[in-house]
Amino acid sequence: xxxxxxxxxxxxxxxxxxAELDGASNLPAMLEELVNKLQxxxxxxxxTMELFTLGHFAYFSGQVVLxxxxxxxxxxxxxxxxxxxxxxxxxxxxxxxxxxxHYFLNYFxxxxxxxxxxxxxxxxxxxQWDAVWPLLRVVDLAADYTGIHGKIREHxxxxxxxxxxxxxxxxxxxxxxxxxxxFSSVPLxxxxxxxxxxxxxxxxxxxxxxxxxxxxxxxxxFVCCADEASKVTELVLSIYARRERVPEGEELLLCSSHTTVxxxxxxxxxxxxxxxxxxxxxxxxxxxxxxxxxxxxxxxVEALQHFEEMFGFAQASALVFVSGQDNQMLTNALSRHNLxxxxxxxxxxxxxxxxxxxxxxxxxxxxxxxxxxxxxxTHHIYRRVCEAQAEHGDQPMMHHVEIRETTDISxxxxxxxxxxxxxxxxxxxHIDLAHILPSHVDTLMFELLVVGMLRDTQHNAVYHRRxxxxxxxxxPHTPFELTANSLSFCLLxxxxxxxxxxxxxxxxxxxxxxxWVPSIVHRSARPATLVxxxxxxxxxxxxxxxxxxxxEAFNPKSPNFNxxxxxxxxxxxxxATLYDLLAEVTASEHSPPSFLVFANFTxxxxxxxxxxxxxxxxNLQLLQNFDPGLKxxxxxxxxxxxxxARDFALRQVPKRMGGDVDALxxxxxVPALERARSGLSRTVSGxxxxxxxxxxxxxxxxxxxxxxxxxxRSRMSSSTQVQADxxxxxxxxxxxxxxxxxxxxxxxxxxxxxxxxxxxxNFKKNETGxxxxxxxxxxxxxxxxxxxxxxxxxxxNLNDLKLERDWSKVTHSEAVTLVHQIEGGExxxxxxxxxxxxxxxxxxDNLLKLISIQQRLRYGLPVILMGETGCGKTALVKFLARTLxxxxxxxxxxxxxxDDAIVEFLExxxxxxxxxxxxxxxxxxxxxxxxMALFKTIIIDRMLGNKQIPPEIRIISCxxxxxx
Numbered sequence: 021x022x023x024x025x026x027x028x029x030x031x032x033x034x035x036x037x038x039a040e041l042d043g044a045s046n047l048p049a050m051l052e053e054l055v056n057k058l059q060x061x062x063x064x065x066x067x068t069m070e071l072f073t074l075g076h077f078a079y080f081s082g083q084v085v086l087x088x089x090x091x092x093x094x095x096x097x098x099x100x101x102x103x104x105x106x107x108x109x110x111x112x113x114x115x116x117x118x119x120x121x122h123y124f125l126n127y128f129x130x131x132x133x134x135x136x137x138x139x140x141x142x143x144x145x146x147x148q149w150d151a152v153w154p155l156l157r158v159v160d161l162a163a164d165y166t167g168i169h170g171k172i173r174e175h176x177x178x179x180x181x182x183x184x185x186x187x188x189x190x191x192x193x194x195x196x197x198x199x200x201x202x203f204s205s206v207p208l209x210x211x212x213x214x215x216x217x218x219x220x221x222x223x224x225x226x227x228x229x230x231x232x233x234x235x236x237x238x239x240x241x242f243v244c245c246a247d248e249a250s251k252v253t254e255l256v257l258s259i260y261a262r263r264e265r266v267p268e269g270e271e272l273l274l275c276s277s278h279t280t281v282x283x284x285x286x287x288x289x290x291x292x293x294x295x296x297x298x299x300x301x302x303x304x305x306x307x308x309x310x311x312x313x314x315x316x317x318x319x320x321v322e323a324l325q326h327f328e329e330m331f332g333f334a335q336a337s338a339l340v341f342v343s344g345q346d347n348q349m350l351t352n353a354l355s356r357h358n359l360x361x362x363x364x365x366x367x368x369x370x371x372x373x374x375x376x377x378x379x380x381x382x383x384x385x386x387x388x389x390x391x392x393x394x395x396x397x398t399h400h401i402y403r404r405v406c407e408a409q410a411e412h413g414d415q416p417m418m419h420h421v422e423i424r425e426t427t428d429i430s431x432x433x434x435x436x437x438x439x440x441x442x443x444x445x446x447x448x449x450h451i452d453l454a455h456i457l458p459s460h461v462d463t464l465m466f467e468l469l470v471v472g473m474l475r476d477t478q479h480n481a482v483y484h485r486r487x488x489x490x491x492x493x494x495x496p497h498t499p500f501e502l503t504a505n506s507l508s509f510c511l512l513x514x515x516x517x518x519x520x521x522x523x524x525x526x527x528x529x530x531x532x533x534x535x536w537v538p539s540i541v542h543r544s545a546r547p548a549t550l551v552x553x554x555x556x557x558x559x560x561x562x563x564x565x566x567x568x569x570x571x572e573a574f575n576p577k578s579p580n581f582n583x584x585x586x587x588x589x590x591x592x593x594x595x596a597t598l599y600d601l602l603a604e605v606t607a608s609e610h611s612p613p614s615f616l617v618f619a620n621f622t623x624x625x626x627x628x629x630x631x632x633x634x635x636x637x638x639n640l641q642l643l644q645n646f647d648p649g650l651k652x653x654x655x656x657x658x659x660x661x662x663x664x665a666r667d668f669a670l671r672q673v674p675k676r677m678g679g680d681v682d683a684l685x686x687x688x689x690v691p692a693l694e695r696a697r698s699g700l701s702r703t704v705s706g707x708x709x710x711x712x713x714x715x716x717x718x719x720x721x722x723x724x725x726x727x728x729x730x731x732x733r734s735r736m737s738s739s740t741q742v743q744a745d746x747x748x749x750x751x752x753x754x755x756x757x758x759x760x761x762x763x764x765x766x767x768x769x770x771x772x773x774x775x776x777x778x779x780x781x782n783f784k785k786n787e788t789g790x791x792x793x794x795x796x797x798x799x800x801x802x803x804x805x806x807x808x809x810x811x812x813x814x815x816x817n818l819n820d821l822k823l824e825r826d827w828s829k830v831t832h833s834e835a836v837t838l839v840h841q842i843e844g845g846e847x848x849x850x851x852x853x854x855x856x857x858x859x860x861x862x863x864x865d866n867l868l869k870l871i872s873i874q875q876r877l878r879y880g881l882p883v884i885l886m887g888e889t890g891c892g893k894t895a896l897v898k899f900l901a902r903t904l905x906x907x908x909x910x911x912x913x914x915x916x917x918x919d920d921a922i923v924e925f926l927e928x929x930x931x932x933x934x935x936x937x938x939x940x941x942x943x944x945x946x947x948x949x950x951x952m953a954l955f956k957t958i959i960i961d962r963m964l965g966n967k968q969i970p971p972e973i974r975i976i977s978c979x980x981x982x983x984x
Contacts, residue, residue, distance in 0.1 A: 029058055056094040060101050061086075067104045075130025076111050077137050077188040114189040119289060122196025123297050124203050126289040127159050127270065129282055135480040137191050140198070141182035143172060154482040158269060158475065159203045161484065168202060175201055208298060211266040213375050217368060240338040241324070243354045244361040249310060249344030251363055253466040253509040256307050256342055258364040261372040263303065266380065269473040274463045275308040276429075281319035283477065288320075292327050294337035302337050308463060309343035309350050317350040324354075366512070373512045376470055382446045383408070383490035385469060387513035389504065389685075393497045394616030395518045398452075398961070401492045402530040405448045405551045408490075416535045416548035417441055417448045420966050423461055424454045424953035426919060432464055433476040436483040440548040440966055442537045446488040453510075454953030455496045455503055465493070466509045517685045520613055522599035527560065528553040529619070532968045549966045558626025559618070563593040565629050565658065566601040574640070574655035583640040583651075587633060605662060606670055617670060624879045625665035631783050632661065635791040637821070649815035656807045657781070660796060664781045668876060777803050780871055785844025795838070796823045797868055828864040835862040839874060839903050847905060847937065860899040866892070870900055877940075877974045882959050884946075885978040893978045897942050906940035906974065907932075917949045926964055930973060938972035947979040 041047055064086060072079040079085070088097055119125050128136065132155060143149040149169060157163055172178055180186050180194035246255045256274070260267045273279070273287050284306060291304040309317070340359075343351050351358075363369070377385035386404070388397045405418045421435045441447045453461070468474055472485040493513060495504050504511065518524065531554050534547035564587050572578035573585050593601075599613075606621050607613035632638050638657070643650045777800030784793040796804055804823060808816075816823060830838070840851045862870075873896075876883045885893045894910075901908035909929045911922065926941065933939050946955050959977055962969045969975070 025058055025061065029054065053094055057088065057092075057097055060094060060097040061088065064097070064101050064104060067101070067108050071104075071108050071111060073130070074108075074111060074115060075134050076107075077134055077191055080134075111188070114192060118189075118192045118196050122193070122200055123290075123293055124159055124199035125192075125196045126286045127199075128155070129280075129286065129477045132477060132480050133192070133195065137181055137195055140172060140195070141178060143169060151480070154484055155480060156202070157484055158473070158482060159199070160206050161209050161268075161472075163203075163206070171202055172198065177201070204297070208301070209268060210301070211268070211380060213261060213264045213266060213372055213379075216261060216264055216372060216375065239357065240333055240336055241341075241354065241357050242339065242359045243341045243343070243351050243357050244359050245343045245346055245351065246363065249308075250462065250506055250508045252307050252342055252344045253462055254363045254369060254512070255361065256305060257369055257372060257466070257470065257509075257512075259303065259305065259340065259342075259361065261364060261368065266376060267305070267471055268302070269467075269471050269475070271302045271304045272467075272471060273306050274467060275306065275311050276460045276463070277311050277313065279312060279316065281316050281323065284316070284320045285323045288323055288327055288339075291339045292331045292333070292336050295335040300337050304337060304339045305342060306340070307342040308460075309341050310345035310348050311460075312348075312350070314349055317348060320350055321353045369512050370514070373470070374514055377514065380472065380487055381469075381490050382486075382488040385491055385493075385513050387493040387495055387510055387515045388518065389495040389515055390497055390518040391520065391685075392612060392614060394614030395497075395520055396524060396526075396615040397494050397518060399526065399530060399615065400516065400518060401450050401494060402551050403526075403553075404492060405450070406530075406553055408446065408448050409551065412445050414550075415442060415445055416537060416550040417445055418450060418549045418551055418966070419447050420450045420452060420549065420963065422452045422454065422953065422957060423457060423464075424919065425456045425458065425950050427458060427461070429464065429474065430476045430479055430481070432468075433474050433479075433481050433483045436468075436474065437481065438965075440537060442548070446490065447486070449489060449491045451491060451493040452957075453494060453496055453503070453507075454956070455498050456953070457503060457507075459506075462507045462509045465507070469513070470509075515685075520615070522596040525595045525599045525615070525618075527556055527595065529556040529559075532963075534967055547967055549968075556622070559598070559622040560592065561587050561626050561629060562622045563598040563601060564590040565625075566605065566662075567593055567597065569658060569662070570601065572655075574658060576651045576655070583644060585640070587629070605666060620669035620881055621665055624669050624875075624881060625661060627879045628661045628665065628781065628783075629658070631791060632657065635783070635794075637794075647815055647819060649811065650819065652812055653816065656812065657794070660779060660781045660807050663779045667776065667778055667780075668872070668881060778868055778872065779803055780868060780875070782842050782871060782875065784838075784841040785848070787845065787848045789845045793821060794823070795825075797827055797871065799865070799868065827867065830862065830864065830867060832858065832860075832862050835867050835870075836903055838867075839870065839900075842871065842874060843878075843904060850905075854902075854905055860895060866896060869896060870903075873900060873976065874904065877976070880962075880971070883976045884959065885976065886981060887978070889980055894942075894944065897940070897976055897978075901940045901942075904940075905937050907938075908940050908942060910942045910944060912944045913946050913948045913951070915949055917951065919951055919954050922951060922954060922958075923964065926958065926969075926973075930964075930970060933970060933972050938974065941973060941975045943975070943977040945980055946977045 044050075068079065068085050072081075086100060115130070125133065136152065136155065139148050139152045143152060153165065153168075156168060175198050177194035177198035181191055181198075186194070244255065246252045253274070256267065256272070270290060271287075273283060275284075287304055287306065290299070290302075294300055294302050294304070306320075312320070340361075341350060341354065364372075373385065377383075388400055390397050402418075409415060409417050419436075419439045419441055421432070423432065436449070439447055439449075451465075464474065468483075468485060469491060474483045476482070493510060495507070495510060495515075498504070531552050533550050533552070535550050537548045568574065568582075568585055568590065571580045573580050573582045575581055602618045602621065603613040606617050632654075636642060637650070638654050640651060640654060643653065777798045779800075780795075780797040782795050782797070783791045784795065786792050798804070804813075808823065813824060837851075840848050873883055873885075885896075887893050897910075898908060900906075909925075911925050913922075922943075929939050929941055943955065943959075946952070955977065957963050958969065959975055962975075
């Protein structure tokens with residue numbers, strides 16, 4: 021191939037003449053012949069690629085187009101090149117002529133035309149028709165599925181397309197004739213926006229556009245500029261809202277840095293011949309001009325001038341270029357066509373978007389925002405989905421679509437098309453926006469929710485929004501609301517702003533299950549997600565327990581001491597009291613309460629309390645009869661359990677980085693969407709606090725030096741809060757990124773492992789799972805004495821329950837046995853058969869870390885390890901996997917890894933999860949790649965696409981601090 025020949029040429033230039041050719045008289049001629057051949061082949065390759073780019077139907081990827089033997093002369097190669105050049109010239113003329121003659125060819129790129137030529141003769145195959153149909157609907161959204169199929173089969177042009185003997189030019193014209201027969205007589209689709217409040221004024225520029233559309237003399241080409249790049253979608257919406265209609269896909273092109281001159285030329289052709297095809301009311305618009313590369317802007321100006329010279333404006337409608345920045349090549353070249361067109365007031369734009377939601381969506385559009393992360397945005401959306409399912413026979417209707425740092429138009433279109441729900445039902449589409457997003461996301465959301473169409477020309481894929489579907493957009497909470505404020509269109513959506521208030525505490529929790537639904541569109545069966553809600557037993561159990569502890573029902577010295585207390589017999593707790601109880605033990609001044617923290621805390625503590633309630637040592641009536649000295653044990657142990665749960669479930673990283681927590685609260689909410697407008701979290705009631713619940717510092721930290729930066733004492737210095745606008749580099753890095761300085765200062769306030777005492781209460785079990793004892797472990801040597809006095813310790817020692825133990829003297833085998841006893845059950849039965857790992861040195865420090873990780877995995881809490889390279893993170897995970905008999909699956913994350921590679925890896929793990937006791941997935945150095953949104957979904961939400969990750973798949977991740 022050419023590459024091999026070029027390499028040979030390079031080698032020849034650096035090689036001595038071989039001995040057999042030394043002195044040959046024709047050697048210079050031989051070298052000159054080789055060089056000429058290579059130059060001809062290089063030009064041949066260039067012409068071939070241009071033919072392929074121009075959509076010549078005879079060329080396809082991977083095709084061999086020319087073979088040249090060493091015996092062929094340069095003259096013969098030149099003849100082949102001349103023939104190819106003539107073919108290229110003829111094809112360019114043919115394409116230009118066909119596009120001028122057949123108007124509807126101008127709706128498709130050459131790549132899409134190739135696809136149509138190859139696919140239309142095979143539309144009797146369901147898969148081919150399903151692929152072609154969305155592309156044809158680009159021309160007519162109201163086209164009839166069955167009618168169009170029948171017309172294509174009956175049209176004579178289909179025979180030409182199917183005839184292998186037909187020339188490429190004949191096929192191109194046959195396709196143009198076929199498209200004209202399908203769409204030339206169909207009525208124009210217009211989606212009105214009636215009843216909008218009139219704008220306060222009609223600007224001169226807007227009136228001029230209207231006059232040009234009414235055939236008044238002049239050039240109907242205009243240029244306008246938004247005040248800032250993020251306001252382009254608002255300006256485009258303003259232009260169409262003044263005409264009281266929704267922009268259509270055929271008249272609007274919102275550009276990106278990947279937009280080609282061809283795509284713009286197609287819109288220009290539709291503009292120049294709009295009147296000849298009944299489209300004089302169309303207002304053609306090219307938005308985001310500032311994102312176009314300089315070369316594309318030059319090509320656009322040249323194409324506009326060329327079409328003006330060829331066709332004039334007699335059959336043209338009106339054309340507007342909208343830029344987000346001044347001094348662009350295109351806007352300067354068309355500066356004499358500048359117009360002053362302003363953005364409508366926000367209330368007018370919000371009204372327009374609301375009417376689009378009312379009229380052209382199955383339910384009103386809804387953007388869900390909150391005053392902080394973990395306030396229940398996803399929970400709120402699940403409630404909406406569950407309500408919709410109830411209206412349709414409790415069938416699965418949710419489609420979860422993530423938009424991450426690396427999401428482009430191709431990925432988003434594919435994600436939307438992979439809808440697993442029944443096509444006969446409406447789909448509730450949950451758009452989950454990541455904290456860091458590509459800068460073009462606002463444009464994609466505008467095209468999806470307003471225009472109703474997303475088009476991936478590279479893969480011939482089109483997503484058309486169905487009118488019966490409805491969308492809920494989850495807007496992330498970020499410091500200074502950088503992400504949300506960069507999504508100007510998303511802020512026009514009807515918003516539900518969620519706050520942390522007792523009224524929103526839900527006694528039920530969502531449960532997601534996979535259901536297999538036959539898919540008509542994709543002819544396959546794929547799992548859809550059914551959303552249901554069930555009682556949150558852990559939350560109610562912990563509510564009753566914390567209330568009893570507040571009343572000191574377990575304290576023998578209290579008048580409220582109740583030896584007969586059980587959670588089952590205790591009365592239900594109202595949500596306001598439950599909220600206060602949870603806020604009291606999980607919140608501080610600078611780490612406000614959140615429902616996510618509530619959920620993690622109750623999930624972990626609920627499992628501990630439930631296990632404790634089944635232990636005989638927690639039966640107060642039995643203890644009083646057996647040994648009255650033990651009757652205070654439950655009171656002390658439950659306080660330790662609460663401290664353990666706090667250490668496990670609360671945030672390690674300080675929550676706030678500055679910014680207005682109400683920045684996303686809508687100025688005026690639609691009454692039907694208003695939720696929880698009662699202000700910020702109400703203060704904890706004046707009821708007595710739960711005794712003894714405080715965070716201890718380790719001995720080293722208490723002695724001096726750097727103070728322990730625990731979750732209850734975290735602070736953010738106001739002097740370090742700087743304006744994030746100067747830090748964000750939107751176009752190059754996406755929206756929502758925070759400056760490195762702010763992140764460093766934030767993580768500096770994160771408590772280190774050594775700065776807290778890390779109390780760990782765990783229960784030992786036998787082979788049947790019955791509790792036979794407990795252990796209290798901590799980095800603080802005096803921790804136990806803060807909760808259990810000497811008298812109680814003596815009673816426990818007499819009953820062979822020695823909690824005081826020097827854990828620094830634990831042997832390797834004792835540590836392994838301890839881990840097995842904490843797990844209990846089946847693992848303990850086969851512990852003697854397991855190969856005990858001996859290549860890992862167990863210390864009291866890593867024993868606590870080991871058990872901390874084990875407990876988090878057991879009760880479903882996220883596990884992320886942080887530490888410098890070489891500190892033992894990987895070794896600890898390997899030891900844990902072998903000890904717990906998990907099959908370890910490790911994925912090393914690096915800068916070049918993709919979301920698809922991570923998803924494929926995890927899917928393979930899930931497919932083999934039946935091995936051993938389950939699988940342990942270890943993502944090593946997750947902050948080395950630009951995939952944090954995906955890891956958030958996997959690690960925190962435990963979701964993979966529309967599917968929940970099975971509970972037998974345990975996940976551990978690690979990150980290195982220097983990469984924060």
